[in-house]
Amino acid sequence: MKIVSFKICPFVQRVTALLEAKGVDYDIEYIDLSNKPQWFLEISPNGQVPILITDDNQVLFESDAIVEYLDEVTGMPIASDNPVKKARDRAWSYLASKHYLVQCSAQRSSDEPTLAERAQKLAKAFGKIETRLGEGRYADGDRLGPIDIAWLPLLHRAAIVEGRSGYDFVKEFPKVKRWQQNLLASGIADRSVSEDFEDRFSAFYLAESTYLGQLAREKCGKVCNDSPECTAEDMACCA
Numbered sequence: 001m002k003i004v005s006f007k008i009c010p011f012v013q014r015v016t017a018l019l020e021a022k023g024v025d026y027d028i029e030y031i032d033l034s035n036k037p038q039w040f041l042e043i044s045p046n047g048q049v050p051i052l053i054t055d056d057n058q059v060l061f062e063s064d065a066i067v068e069y070l071d072e073v074t075g076m077p078i079a080s081d082n083p084v085k086k087a088r089d090r091a092w093s094y095l096a097s098k099h100y101l102v103q104c105s106a107q108r109s110s111d112e113p114t115l116a117e118r119a120q121k122l123a124k125a126f127g128k129i130e131t132r133l134g135e136g137r138y139a140d141g142d143r144l145g146p147i148d149i150a151w152l153p154l155l156h157r158a159a160i161v162e163g164r165s166g167y168d169f170v171k172e173f174p175k176v177k178r179w180q181q182n183l184l185a186s187g188i189a190d191r192s193v194s195e196d197f198e199d200r201f202s203a204f205y206l207a208e209s210t211y212l213g214q215l216a217r218e219k220c221g222k223v224c225n226d227s228p229e230c231t232a233e234d235m236a237c238c239a
């Protein structure tokens, strides 16, 4: 099977995270969304990634539909076979995917008040899932499930932002914070993105034009002050 992808797309990461968690092989083809190839436009009804092309050339679109399909057809499903639990888990998963673009726009905020306003919308979602989490490693005890996969892109990105800029989207939510650490420790987040993901993500969301980028440069300046070849403008020294 093949996933058509854009390197920093959270909707794609949700799909690749599921495949990585289940140990399923797949091919991936990256496209340039600012210059979409004709073959892609012909098969993608909304002109969006992810697209899944199955081994017998069926084309699926929309990440919600793709993850549910993939979970059914690859190995032991991670979704519950209890219809009520399955529906509830879907609802908690949709809460995450509905906030991917909220996080993207928060990360692109050009000043502090804009970031605060957008981060507040994201915090509402983190506040809700905080009430759903228990004491286990993942959303449902120690077994990885669909809710973990859906929230992973949000939590992975929040961790990169925190590491580079010091700004923490989940600082008010202790259970979410612990969950974030456990998910990252599983290695699935790293395996579900390309090798250059963090650099590409940072180049876009922590660019000088963003408020988070300015925080990252200040943090970098502090870290690198002792080294003559590093300046606050030189992000590479902190890579």
Ligand SMILES: N[C@@H](CCC(=O)N[C@@H](CS)C(=O)NCC(=O)O)C(=O)O
Binding pocket: 006, 008, 009, 010, 011, 012, 033, 047, 048, 049, 050, 061, 062, 063, 064, 097
């Ligand atoms: N609802 C879609 C959203 C996918 C989406 O927004 N993908 C973005 C990249 S992260 C995209 O392809 N944007 C290109 C466009 O909308 O023209 C899904 O869940 O798959």
